[in-house]
Amino acid sequence: MNAFRKLVCRRELSGGSRGRAVVSSRGGHGALSTAMHAHYRAFSTATRRHTVMHAWVIDKYGDNSVLRFTKNASFPIIDYPNEVIVKVHAAGLNPIDINMRGGYGAATLKMKRDPLNIKRTDSEFPLILGRDVSGVIMECGLDVSYFKPGDEVWAAVPPWKQGSLAEFVVLSANEVSHKPKSLSHVEAACMPYVASTAWSVLVNTGGLNKDNCAKKRILILGGSGGVGTFAIQLLKSWGAHVTVTCSQNAEHLVRGIGADDVVDYTARPVEKTLKSLENFDLILDSIGGETESWALSLLKPWCGAKYVTLVTPFLRNTDQLGLADGMMRSGVTIATKALKHLTKGVHYRWGFFAPSGSALDEICELVDAGKIRPVLQEQFAFPRVPRAFQKVEGGHARGKTVVTVARVQGE
Ligand SMILES: NC(=O)c1ccc[n+]([C@@H]2O[C@H](COP(=O)([O-])OP(=O)(O)OC[C@H]3O[C@@H](n4cnc5c(N)ncnc54)[C@H](OP(=O)(O)O)[C@@H]3O)[C@@H](O)[C@H]2O)c1
Structure with a gap:
């Protein structure tokens, strides 16, 4: 981990323990909008313009038929000043997405999930799957100084957070890393998880x-x-x-x-x-x-x-x-x-997955030095997410399955 990140991350981590907003991003969008703007002024450098986004969600656990595309998924909000919102360019799938679609880990992950979200709806649904993200920082919480809007980043989205099969995802800055310059977003999305x-x-x-x-x-x-x-x-x-x-x-x-x-x-x-x-x-x-x-x-x-x-x-x-x-x-x-x-x-x-932006920083150096390359087996367009799930569920992986998210230019 480079020295600058260490210094900055300490500050970002401590920022996460400060007060949290009591504003919900779920529920009706009318009354919500004003409250969300106020929330954003408190925690983010940006003024909120969006309230909804495109995403693949599930509303209950089951087989592939539970996957549902929506244009009205709740836009992620910055709850802590150490968080960033990433515009998703590519999302990678993993066996855990197939398992979570069927309810795997629900008890523990529900407990780990943002307690405010649970309070708001008493439910994890609509749940967004997708654990790998490569994209661009869109907004930063007030305590984030390691990243700025426009930075190209990659990250593994912890299973207890809303996933990357959506236009935007919110993460803690310490879970995010600058993406290897030598990789496209699709290639980068092969790796973080x-x-x-x-x-x-x-x-x-x-x-x-x-x-x-x-x-x-x-x-x-x-x-x-x-x-x-x-x-x-x-x-x-x-x-x-x-x-x-x-x-x-x-x-x-x-x-x-x-x-x-x-x-x-x-x-x-x-x-x-x-x-x-x-x-x-x-x-x-x-x-x-x-x-x-x-x-x-x-x-x-x-x-x-x-x-x-x-x-x-x-x-x-x-x-x-x-x-x-x-x-x-x-x-x-x-x-x-x-x-x-x-x-x-x-x-x-x-052994278990653990999110770590600083580990991804070190891996980024190895990738840009040509020592590690992505192993992309197949990529799917955003409307074909159910096919991508079928592919992963079929087993016999030879590397990774990646979804390109809508409106990606030049990939
Ligand atoms: N504990 C955690 O936090 C954590 C985190 C990540 C992953 N995992 C688990 O780790 C496992 C691997 O994850 P992954 O992402 O690498 O899965 P994956 O991409 O689906 O790869 C599994 C690979 O194993 C091969 N395989 C199947 N049976 C085999 C055998 N008996 N001997 C040797 N190779 C065999 C498969 O190909 P063929 O069938 O064609 O041989 C496939 O290439 C999964 O069970 C996943 O759930 C756990």
Whole structure:
């Protein structure tokens, strides 16, 4: 993180704890308009002109049929002086969008969602999905100095916030980063959510960084999807030796972005082939399920080696058991597993997405230096969002699916 951002972010973060407006952006637009203007004068440098925008929303959880296009979605408002409004040029989709469309994580995410929004409507609906955004800063809260209107930015929108399948999205400035200059908006929208997840898992949970990766042996279970294709490139840029599992027809793709060893999981029991290789310092598991039953035996014992899985029961537990019981069950599960594997000399961890503008700043430098490139599988126009969901839901990703949002010029 550069020094200027550190300095500025501290101020922006502290700005977020100041008083909040008590004005709703939901409900009727007539009476609302005056109140919103007053709200904006208090928190933003801009005077509000819009009250509605185009967006894809859901009004209930379900299959693809719940996706609804509207020209009247509530325009996002700046509730904290550390927030920015981004005009969305391109939005990336992730498996979590498919899961959230069906209600995944509803209990926990509802609790995390802006408490004022909950008060206003007692409901998360209409809910906007879409976790990646690349676009342009349209408005800044009064405490934001790291960005200005017109800046090109990228960000991962946390699942507890309204998403990027809309003309505009509001984010905290510390979740946003200047977009790599070498990428178009569509290319940039391939990365933030998977990049932030890979960073959180490899750096924060796995303890890896650019200075300690050389000669480390890393195994990525599931190298051909969004997280895998990003993680391969990040680890290679840090000098690690990277082995990945994927389908045979993805071998060319993963080798092209730097994978050293590739194991086809469809040919024969993948664990047999992996066991014939030298042991690993870290395993990133993006597959889950029964992988846990054999993967930890591939780690170097008593060397601080770690297994980190992205597929955890955390949100499913709270969905099924409620917040308190669900969290309790998750706590017991992770503690039991961690202890069991610790006695065998390896570390067992759960990894999670974490929004971070400063991580994206560092990733931006790697992208502009040509060390990481976007892996775009397919792009869809804004009216074809349901088709984009079908594409992601169909599985077999080879990189990312991106939606270009209406009225984008030159992409
Ligand atoms: N915990 C968190 O905060 C968090 C954050 C991000 C993602 N995730 C989870 O992490 C997982 C990966 O995310 P993603 O965005 O990378 O998904 P993705 O883009 O859909 O990619 C999944 C990839 O795995 C491949 N695959 C399927 N089964 C496999 C197997 N047995 N062995 C090796 N490869 C296999 C798929 O291709 P083929 O089927 O053609 O082989 C596909 O390329 C998802 O389950 C997602 O929900 C969790």
